[in-house]
Amino acid sequence: MNNTISAGQLIDLHDVTGDGQPKPKLLVQTGPMNVMRLVLPAGKAIPEHKAAKDITVQCVSGKVEFTAMGTTHTMTPGTMLFLPPEELHSLTAIEDSIMLVTKAN
Incomplete structure (x- = not known):
């Protein structure tokens, strides 16, 4: 079963119900990219x-x-990094944190 979000569906990045471990949760999967939320x-x-x-x-x-x-780098809300x-x-999480990772396929 695919639990990724459907096109046009609103995603609440702060709703971490069931995300007790730092394993990324796949939110969006398309041909060119994957978007994952990481709760730390x-x-x-x-x-x-x-x-x-x-x-x-x-x-x-x-x-x-x-x-x-x-x-x-110290990453805080609203900051982003690009890596090749x-x-x-x-x-390392200094505080309870939510990260959004977008990966090219």
Whole structure:
């Protein structure tokens, strides 16, 4: 069963019911992209990893230390990063946080 959001349907990014773990929740899946929400409790770290394609990462709420390309950025609501394919990155939630990740397919 596909639980992604249908075209034209409003998405409440703050509704994290059932998202107790930092596993991304797929919200939108199309041919060219996937959009996922990542809920991170304060103190949760995701070790260094990479994506095969371009990604953007947006902070919806909270505060996250995001390390990529030799720099650590403090991401707060309204900030966004772009990473090219195969770029290693890691993150640690300083506060309970919600991140939005858009990945090219």
